[in-house]
Amino acid sequence: MAQLDSIKKNLLEQVADIHEVPAGAYSLRVDGKLFGKNNSENIEIVTKTDKQGIDIYVKPGTKKESLHIPVLLAQSGLKELVYNDFHIGEDCDITIVAGCGIHNGGSAESEHSGIHAFYLGKNARVKYIEKHYGEGDGSGKNTINPTTVAELDEGAYMEMETAQIKGIDSTNRMTRAKLADKATLIVREKVMTHGSQRAETHFEVDLNGRDCGTHVISRSVARDSSTQLFVSHVNGNNACSGHTECDAIIMDGASVSAVPEIVANHPDASLIHEAAIGKIAGEQLIKLMTLGLTEKEAEEQIIGGFLK
Amino acid sequence: MLELQHISFSAPSEEGGKTEILKDINLKISERFVAITGPNGSGKSTLAKIIAGIIAPTSGRILFDGEDITNLSITERAHRGISFAFQQPVRFKGLTVKDLISLAAGEKLSISAACAYLSEVGLCAKEYINREVNASLSGGELKRIEIAEILARGTKLSVFDEPEAGIDLWSFQNLIKVFEKMHEKTKGSILIISHQERILNIADKVVMVADGKIAAEGKKEDVLPKLFGTVTGCRFTEVD
Numbered sequence: 001m002a003q004l005d006s007i008k009k010n011l012l013e014q015v016a017d018i019h020e021v022p023a024g025a026y027s028l029r030v031d032g033k034l035f036g037k038n039n040s041e042n043i044e045i046v047t048k049t050d051k052q053g054i055d056i057y058v059k060p061g062t063k064k065e066s067l068h069i070p071v072l073l074a075q076s077g078l079k080e081l082v083y084n085d086f087h088i089g090e091d092c093d094i095t096i097v098a099g100c101g102i103h104n105g106g107s108a109e110s111e112h113s114g115i116h117a118f119y120l121g122k123n124a125r126v127k128y129i130e131k132h133y134g135e136g137d138g139s140g141k142n143t144i145n146p147t148t149v150a151e152l153d154e155g156a157y158m159e160m161e162t163a164q165i166k167g168i169d170s171t172n173r174m175t176r177a178k179l180a181d182k183a184t185l186i187v188r189e190k191v192m193t194h195g196s197q198r199a200e201t202h203f204e205v206d207l208n209g210r211d212c213g214t215h216v217i218s219r220s221v222a223r224d225s226s227t228q229l230f231v232s233h234v235n236g237n238n239a240c241s242g243h244t245e246c247d248a249i250i251m252d253g254a255s256v257s258a259v260p261e262i263v264a265n266h267p268d269a270s271l272i273h274e275a276a277i278g279k280i281a282g283e284q285l286i287k288l289m290t291l292g293l294t295e296k297e298a299e300e301q302i303i304g305g306f307l308k
Numbered sequence: 309m310l311e312l313q314h315i316s317f318s319a320p321s322e323e324g325g326k327t328e329i330l331k332d333i334n335l336k337i338s339e340r341f342v343a344i345t346g347p348n349g350s351g352k353s354t355l356a357k358i359i360a361g362i363i364a365p366t367s368g369r370i371l372f373d374g375e376d377i378t379n380l381s382i383t384e385r386a387h388r389g390i391s392f393a394f395q396q397p398v399r400f401k402g403l404t405v406k407d408l409i410s411l412a413a414g415e416k417l418s419i420s421a422a423c424a425y426l427s428e429v430g431l432c433a434k435e436y437i438n439r440e441v442n443a444s445l446s447g448g449e450l451k452r453i454e455i456a457e458i459l460a461r462g463t464k465l466s467v468f469d470e471p472e473a474g475i476d477l478w479s480f481q482n483l484i485k486v487f488e489k490m491h492e493k494t495k496g497s498i499l500i501i502s503h504q505e506r507i508l509n510i511a512d513k514v515v516m517v518a519d520g521k522i523a524a525e526g527k528k529e530d531v532l533p534k535l536f537g538t539v540t541g542c543r544f545t546e547v548d
Binding site: 219247281283284286287288289290291292293294295301302304305306307308 | 360362381382383386387391392394397398400401402403404407408411412414457461
């Protein structure tokens with residue numbers, strides 16, 4: 001990866017925890033173009049011809065493999081819309097690391113919108129990790145609007161971890177999922193906004209199959225004058241279980257809205273929603289101060305732990 | 309080591325006036341174990357919080373090793389060598405037992421070093437070290453983790469606000485052993501607010517607080533008979 005400069009290498013580390021070309025299958029997109037890709041024996045990456053993006057085919061029965069698909073944007077003012085489709089064969093067990101890093105040193109808005117569609121075959125297991133990160137000393141805004149669509153076939157299991165901790169001025173995340181019999185979807189979302197940033201996340205989960213279930217867990221911190229909106233709709237259309245949890249720390253002059261909706265369309269649907277928004281408890285600060293931390297250090301520890 | 313001079317504390321009352329919670333407390337603490345006891349609502353916990361800097365006294369001075377610390381913050385007092393164990397330990401979402409013990413020790417601890425502190429308070433370290441200090445832990449478990457943190461701090465003065473509450477499944481004998489070991493290590497003073505006769509029994513000095521004042525103070529042999537002669541037994545019943 002000699003052609004990646006230090007700025008892009010840093011972005012890559014921030015969003016994918018790697019410094020160099022990952023082992024195995026990968027697709028790296030830099031400044032609106034495919035920078036490099038590699039297939040493995042079981043994972044094939046095909047560039048789309050009708051629009052920007054890739055199709056990924058994972059052979060049935062593929063186990064313990066990982067796929068990296070980071071996106072880096074260092075050219076100020078670049079806007080792109082990318083479609084990535086993941087076709088995961090039956091009985092797979094794989095990890096997918098996505099993520100988008102933006103370095104905006106200019107005054108124009110940089111924007112990445114990714115539409116990821118996952119089709120999980122029967123009993124397939126996918127762990128999907130996605131990090132968003134922005135930086136740069138320019139005045140241009142960094143915008144990331146990810147859409148995730150997931151269709152889980154019978155017995156499939158998907159775990160989705162998303163994190164947006166720093167530098168993204170505006171984000172509007174949409175996640176839609178449909179679950180068949182005995183399928184499970186776990187979502188863990190972490191968001192921190194500061195300055196005048198805006199973050200919206202929408203979850204729409206249709207629990208269609210018998211004995212399917214979902215847990216959607218969102219933890220967020222809103223600082224300064226930033227605003228956040230969390231919306232979840234879980235529809236229980238069969239004998240199923242659904243749980244959504246939104247837990248937010250609010251600071252300074254920030255604003256957080258949580259709009260949960262759980263809809264039971266079947267008598268054996270069991271649905272729970274929990275939501276809590278509040279500032280850091282004074283006794284938590286005091287406790288850490290008795291251990292020798294300053295109030296500021298205590299605050300950082302509490303937030304760091306909360307978003308860990 | 310610690311000297312309270314004319315400490316008074318008033319809080320706003322429900323009627324709009326002021327309630328005097330502590331009235332002109334004068335106390336010197338330099339012994340190994342000092343126990344503060346007294347009825348509920350007598351002002352014991354307020355006194356402990358004033359020592360830790362959590363509550364500012366309305367009047368009076370606090371000296372620690374000769375230095376006036378009355379206006380020092382909680383953090384500054386912690387750095388001077390004062391530790392405080394809460395009556396009701398605070399819960400955190402996300403921070404683990406290891407995180408808190410490391411923060412208490414003031415350095416990043418190895419797993420084995422953090423586990424050693426947990427073992428001392430009778431917790432199976434492997435099961436607890438990576439647990440979040442949240443509502444999934446019982447009150448008794450939280451109390452013991454709190455004591456492990458004070459062990460990790462190892463300061464000159466350790467203040468415990470009713471350490472025995474909720475630890476009945478462990479034994480008082482073990483709690484007392486922990487205090488003895490703590491003193492061996494720090495050579496400092498351990499100030500314990502307690503109703504427990506067995507804890508009062510190990511104290512080199514017992515201070516009886518009643519109605520915001522020191523009602524009696526001295527060696528346990530002198531204070532305890534007065535205490536148990538004047539108060540109904542049930543409040544100080546020995547429990548194993």
